[in-house]
Amino acid sequence: MEGDGVEARVTYEGSANIILVNSGLRDADDDDPDGFALCMECNRWLTSDQIESHTDEDDSECYANASEEAIKRDIELFSEGQHDTVTLTSPLPADIEPQRAEEFDRTLKETVYQGILVAFDLEEEEIDTFVKPATGEHGQVTIVFYETSEGGAGVLHSLMDEARFRQVARETQTVLHGDPDDEGCERACYECLMSFYNQSEHELFDRALVETWLESMETAALTEIASENHEGGDFDELLEACDSNFERTVLHVIRDEGFTLPDEAQHVIYDGDEPVAKPDFFYDRAGTAVAVFVDGPAHEKDYVKEDDERKRSRLKRMGYRVISVTDESQVPKIWETI
Ligand SMILES: [Zn+2]
Ligand SMILES: [Zn+2]
Structure with missing residues (x-):
């Protein structure tokens, strides 16, 4: 506007x-x-x-x-x-x-x-x-x-x-x-x-x-930036963008349980010009955008964990909602809130 x-x-x-x-x-x-x-x-x-x-x-x-x-x-x-x-x-x-x-x-x-x-x-x-x-x-x-x-x-x-x-x-x-x-x-x-x-x-x-x-x-003009899209992304394109089998499994569960698909996979979030993080899935919500990290076994190493937490708390400070999925059985409970 x-x-x-x-x-x-x-x-x-x-x-x-x-x-x-x-x-x-x-x-x-x-x-x-x-x-x-x-x-x-x-x-x-x-x-x-x-x-x-x-x-x-x-x-x-x-x-x-x-x-x-x-x-x-x-x-x-x-x-x-x-x-x-x-x-x-x-x-x-x-x-x-x-x-x-x-x-x-x-x-x-x-x-x-x-x-x-x-x-x-x-x-x-x-x-x-x-x-x-x-x-x-x-x-x-x-x-x-x-x-x-x-x-x-x-x-x-x-x-x-x-x-x-x-x-x-x-x-x-x-x-x-x-x-x-x-x-x-x-x-x-x-x-x-x-x-x-x-x-x-x-x-x-x-x-x-x-x-x-x-x-x-008083004289403002409303310009539509993007119409609210809650349809989510295209399943095949998202699947293609997945980095790991575990991400693909989670994506299948999201679809099979009837939840809205993410808008993007491997979406890079910037703070100004600086890339901050690349969540595995991303929901572009007007109120609070949601960054989903699908954490496979590599994330359990201590140095990876520390790096993850640093990036994620920065995303939170930037106003994003940050979600971590470590097991596909968590999907229904978490996705109800997205
Ligand atoms: Zn007054
Ligand atoms: Zn705290």
């Missing part, structure tokens, strides 16, 4: 498999007031009392030896399910200083969220939103909006309509005190962006940060 000088990416995914997360406050009387923490290095969920041993300098329980900084705290884990989802990934506008990136991202998230609620006349219970690292781009984030009920009403899908998207952009400006006789607030207030639910983010909100972005979106 391109407006004046801003290029952002908007994607829609019907029934995306997402883990619902929320930042603590929504369930104030939960038994574990600190919620969960997520290790960004190894992608493991931790309870608050596991953090210390997970980041112990001498005897870490984290295979990636994560430091304290890698632990994202106060996340509340709800459930995993299939939800209609729209994601928004936008580079930081040129006029905003890099150290204010987090303020920009959080403000943009809340602004577009409020715009969606107004434009579609929805309650906060019907749509929720969170920020996650963007797939493949260091430091960038993807804003996720999802319908909270599984198989929801499908309103998010209509966001992919240009007129609808522009309408949301206009509504957001009204939310942000855009009416001529609205005196507005300094950075954010309970009339615009703040709510009881987003208290932990209040100090990050500054509506001035997103004004230019929103203005350019």
Whole structure:
């Protein structure tokens, strides 16, 4: 999607498999007031009392030896399910200083969220939103909006309509005190962006940060990059690209069990110009792309293992979902989640 000088990416995914997360406050009387923490290095969920041993300098329980900084705290884990989802990934506008990136991202998230609620006349219970690292781009984030009920009403899908998207952009400006006789607030207030639910983010909100972005979106054009393709790749071509008999066996099981075939085999993932890893199978999902490693006996050697883990934790940091298959009997259980 391109407006004046801003290029952002908007994607829609019907029934995306997402883990619902929320930042603590929504369930104030939960038994574990600190919620969960997520290790960004190894992608493991931790309870608050596991953090210390997970980041112990001498005897870490984290295979990636994560430091304290890698632990994202106060996340509340709800459930995993299939939800209609729209994601928004936008580079930081040129006029905003890099150290204010987090303020920009959080403000943009809340602004577009409020715009969606107004434009579609929805309650906060019907749509929720969170920020996650963007797939493949260091430091960038993807804003996720999802319908909270599984198989929801499908309103998010209509966001992919240009007129609808522009309408949301206009509504957001009204939310942000855009009416001529609205005196507005300094950075954010309970009339615009703040709510009881987003208290932990209040100090990050500054509506001035997103004004230019929103203005350019009013005239934005949606360009379809690639239509969502959940058909998967061609079986014979994938088979041809396989490196080992074990990969071929796994591919057969994926097909025979009726799961969607990978989009590609032996797909090289780059970070900028630098090749990072070549997963055996690859699913090009808009929300979170999936890299599948089919680990045969060669992967059991220690030096290979170390190299594998280094590459894989880097992929995770880049926002990919990383899956390792060591036995074809694991396929049904794992593929249900892809
Ligand atoms: Zn870890
Ligand atoms: Zn305000």
